Amino acid sequence: MQLKGKTVLITGGASGIGLESAKQFLTNGANVIITGRNQGKLDEAKKLYPAITAIKSDVSDADDAQKLFNQVQQLGGIDILYNNAGVLTDPINLGTANGRHFDDAAYEMNVNYLGVIRLNNLFIEMLKSRKESAIINTTSLLSYVPSLLEATYAASKVALQFYTKALRKHLQILNSSVKVFELLPPLVATEMTTEMNGKKMTTADMVKAFIAGLQKDQLTIRIGDTKTAYILNRIFPKLIFNLANPKKSYQIIAS
Template identity: 65%
Template structure:
């Protein structure tokens, strides 16, 4: 896929992976629109990269999503929708009824799953009208093997992974040229997991591999250790589960 001179909308683009993606897409000649919920972060991103277009929006809210669509349409539309925004709640003991894991699961699904479908539906006809267009959905290594300390987050990413594969096939059946990319990151070094001591990939390397995969029309982009876990899980699922869920994680559950 040719990325130069395209226009991309990056959700959750004011910090972390989204902001790094904005930087790298700008460098290769892509016009970048970012959105996020925090105006201060959007202002800081705009100050850092003046060529950015920043729009405040909560993609999980229907009224915000529609307003975002209308503003993007007025700017001339987009060629690429990068569904990067995502949330994860703290680990819960699912066996403890006093923990509010239901509320956390609903929040994760609203942002990580329903929010993606909402934006895809809004922008689909716009994307289908372009000569070359794409949607990027960010799932996770945990859509391959679940983390039992992030059970509801893992579930939201599995839902998104199945939807992504189905959406790609539906568009093929109706002869649409919209390309559907699935990005499967490992643990990435962002504020969301700042307290984790596990090995993390840098946002810079993740986005570099995303762009490389898109340029090669590699529709499923497994990055870093995700590739290894995917292969191990095919033949040795119990081993893959142990790799994702080390014994030390038991202590997190026992403390709850």
């Protein structure tokens, strides 16, 4: 996929993977619009990269999403919708009677899954009108193997993965020019993963591999340990489950 001259909208673009993606899209000649819920972070991102357009918006809010679409339309539209925004709640014991189970799951599902569908539905006709366009949905290594500590987060990413595959096929049946990419990052060093143990890829390395996959029209972009998890889960599912859920996870749940 050609990135030069394209306009990309990145949700959750004010920090972490989203901000690094904005930087590297700019380097590759794209125009970049970022969104996020934190105005302060958006302002800091704009200071770092004055060429970007920053719009405050919450993907989980229907009114915000509509306002975002209207603003983007006024700016001339986009060629690439990069659904990067995501949330992860604190670990919780699913085996106990606790009202947080539902609230946390609903929050993650609304942002990580339903928020993506909401934006895709708003922007799909705009994207279909372009000669070459794309939707990029960010799933996870955890869409291949369940996590005991991030159980509902992993479930939201599984839902998104199935939806992404179906959306891609629907658009192919319709002979649409919209390409649907699935990005599967490994554990990346961001604010979200600060408390997590394990080998972490830098945002710069992760996004570099991501951009390379886009340019090669690699519709499923597995990066780093995600490639290993994908293969191992097909051959040795019990092994990959134990690697993803070490004994420390059991101790945290039992405490």
